[in-house]
Amino acid sequence: MSVALFTHPACLEHDTGPWHPECADRLRAVLRALEAPEFADLLREQAPRATRAELERVHPPDYAEAILSILPPEGEAVGLDADTLMSAGSAEAALHAAGGAVAAVDAVMEGWARAAFVATRPPGHHAEPNRAMGFCLFANAAIAAHHARAHGLKRVAVVDFDVHHGNGTQAMFETDADLFYASSHQYPCYPGTGRPSERGVAGNIVNAALPPGSGSAEFRAAWQDTLIPALERFAPELLIISAGFDAHRFDPLAELNVETADFAWLTEALVRVADRHCGGKVVSLLEGGYDLEALAAGTAAHVRALMRH
Numbered sequence: 001m002s003v004a005l006f007t008h009p010a011c012l013e014h015d016t017g018p019w020h021p022e023c024a025d026r027l028r029a030v031l032r033a034l035e036a037p038e039f040a041d042l043l044r045e046q047a048p049r050a051t052r053a054e055l056e057r058v059h060p061p062d063y064a065e066a067i068l069s070i071l072p073p074e075g076e077a078v079g080l081d082a083d084t085l086m087s088a089g090s091a092e093a094a095l096h097a098a099g100g101a102v103a104a105v106d107a108v109m110e111g112w113a114r115a116a117f118v119a120t121r122p123p124g125h126h127a128e129p130n131r132a133m134g135f136c137l138f139a140n141a142a143i144a145a146h147h148a149r150a151h152g153l154k155r156v157a158v159v160d161f162d163v164h165h166g167n168g169t170q171a172m173f174e175t176d177a178d179l180f181y182a183s184s185h186q187y188p189c190y191p192g193t194g195r196p197s198e199r200g201v202a203g204n205i206v207n208a209a210l211p212p213g214s215g216s217a218e219f220r221a222a223w224q225d226t227l228i229p230a231l232e233r234f235a236p237e238l239l240i241i242s243a244g245f246d247a248h249r250f251d252p253l254a255e256l257n258v259e260t261a262d263f264a265w266l267t268e269a270l271v272r273v274a275d276r277h278c279g280g281k282v283v284s285l286l287e288g289g290y291d292l293e294a295l296a297a298g299t300a301a302h303v304r305a306l307m308r309h
Contacts, residue, residue: 003307004113005034006104008047008096011120013089017077020085021253021290022122022135030119030286033296034303041307043113047100047120049092050143054102057146058139058172063130067091067137080132094122094137101144101285105238108281109151115271115282115306117243119299123287125166125242126191134164134191140285141242142172145179148238154178157236159227160185161266162244162287163254165194169242170205177202180234182227184208184219186247186254206230215257219247223266231273239274239282241267245289245298253290260297267305280309 012024034042055064070086072078077085097120104116118140125141126134145156157180158173160166165185170193173179177200185194187209194207208222231239249257274282284306289295 004043004116006047006100007119011093014093015087029292029296033300047096049095050098058142098138101140104283117284127168153237158240160242163247167193174200182206212255235277241284244287248294250291250294263298264301271309
């Protein structure tokens with residue numbers, strides 16, 4: 001069965017300025033990589049806009065309203081913090097990023113796609129219920145998980161291999177034993193969360209903190225020895241991946257030394273877990289990755305592995 005690719009041109013209109021690492025060229029690089037002939041069988045879908053009800057499953061109404069009401073004049077930007085900016089097109093881009101995550105869940109739950117990859121921006125795993133941060137406006141992975149819960153699933157897992165800890169996803173999951181979050185990330189590093197001692201209400205939060213300089217061996221061991229066994233024990237009905245490619249050794253924003261092949265290896269391992277527990281239902285969401293060549297290569301390796309299962 002095919003893999004669906006969700007994206008939308010509006011996500012290119014989130015203008016962070018000429019020097020910001022989370023720029024539209026990231027998405028262009030990803031989409032160019034996925035135009036290669038080997039990806040011809042992807043089901044190419046438009047990411048719809050999220051509804052307010054979908055956003056408000058994880059964000060309070062006043063927060064959603066505040067973000068969507070920020071509409072700077074063309075060519076100007078509003079800074080929400082030192083890292084997170086909004087331009088004239090940002091609110092629309094964020095709606096399509098969240099909506100793509102929701103539509104991807106529908107695709108795999110309805111069965112017309114076995115897996116889905118959502119190539120949108122801005123990313124989402126740092127966004128907290130009441131706070132935009134770390135380039136993120138809405139918590140796309142958490143929105144996807146709660147959409148699945150609202151449509152009949154109970155146990156949903158998010159696994160996150162971005163080099164930065166997904167503090168927003170963790171914050172939204174840690175008090176609910178039927179939601180699971182596992183993350184490998186550099187520590188210490190932004191945002192400063194993600195210690196192994198952060199375990200959630202029922203051991204449903206599992207963090208593997210990798211010291212700067214860690215490479216393939218440490219990355220694979222964290223997943224093989226700690227994170228995947230915990231995911232197996234949780235036995236999800238749906239697996240959501242926060243797919244950040246900034247652990248790559250060429251990425252400028254952190255100091256891990258992961259290789260492109262490691263992303264393929266991990267994707268294949270996660271797909272096997274999904275095959276055992278949830279009929280292969282996998283939704284993957286683009287998070288970070290700031291070296292354009294490494295991002296494109298990592299994404300291609302990840303989607304290639306999704307298409308093989």
